[in-house]
Amino acid sequence: MPATQVLLAWSGGKDAAWALHDLRQRDDVEVVALLTTVTREYARASMQGIRVDVLRAQAAAAGLPLLEAHIPARCGNDDYDAAMDQALAEAGSRWPGLRTAAFGDLFLADIRAYREQRLAAAGWELLTPLFGADTAALARQMQAGGLRAHLCCVDTQQLDARFAGRAFDHVLLGELPAGVDPCGENGEFHTCVQAGPMFASPLDLRRGETVLRDERFAYTDFSLATPRAI
Template identity: 40%
Template sequence: MTGEGPPAGTSAVVWSGGKDSTLALHRALRQGHRLTHLLTVYDRVTGRVPYHGVGRELISAQAAALGLEPVLEASEEGAFEEALARGFDRLRDAGVEALVFGNIHLADVRAWYEERVRAAGFEHVEPLWGGDPARLVREFVSLGYRGVVVSVLLGRADPEWLGREFGGELLAEIAAREEIDPCGEHGEFHSFTRDGPIFTKAVPLRPRGEREQNGYRYLDLGIDDPSTRAGVGDRA
């Protein structure tokens, strides 16, 4: 299923916190899906989402701003699939019938998830599937979403992109790098969405430095207190 006809019951989005998850959620809502939950698997040791590197507290803040119930599952090293299955169990117990993903064109990734989603008894929904990555990232920006780059693959993406907000200038720089997928589908970079039309409020961010791990450079972000000072791109 690619999202043409929503199920009669409720749906959940499998969520990384970035632009692709956000745009998939946006489209699913427009297609009539009744979204109630978001599911995120994070590393138990670091408390962060793999590859994006954002802490679980940032995912919880997004869920609150989106009006969705967060289902956060901790994964031990090498046990992502088991954590995902536990999340599926919790969603099934909550009455969820369909799972929304933000896959675009990596067939092996989609097939891996689809096999497990269907085995767990859910409908598998891919609102972005087959879309042109350059058009999708422009759609994300034109709809009014605000996202920042939170990790880059060293040797592939520009470390100077860290912390920058998606917009015309950054999109042009990414487009100029022909070896890089405009949506970072091959892991070149990852993002975090902090505001947009389906958010009830912005997620206030405070940069806390940078770190390197496993070939990536990460922007370490925390929740900023908007009553004291401005964070990263706070909503006016």
């Protein structure tokens, strides 16, 4: 039986990257492309704030095409749903057998249910390979497996801004306050991946400044040390 083709939602962060690694260990699925949502005004990943050229470099390192769904900065549910519906339609046209989308969700059942509902309305199925994992064990597994990432966005209402820009490593895990999920699944933080078993070669990233936006989110900028034409 041929492997099921999969479109993987790509944020540029550790959960999406590890979901890609996990799916590539299986014989029953084949990830054929990545899909990311990009804020139109900033040319960055919508929540993580990762530059679009870094996202493209990640996709190139993973050996996969990157599809981009562009949304406005002040994006409501209707805007997001319309952009995703269009992206799914385009993906389905490019890969006629493609009707499964994967996400790196870990344990937020309401978000998973929302994705499942929206995908079903478009005639797609949902795959969440990491869902239900113990996040403390998963974080250690990622690090032991060679994943290298940095915190690129911190919700300062849940975690001190001093964590922004730090490496996602065992030292950080040991310093996270009680109640903060080791994988940031409650939105405490987001990451930017630069290396791991899902990439053919690591990205050379340069850390930039950290800025506070919306009086809440501390974003640390990461750019390609050697900008490339993509």
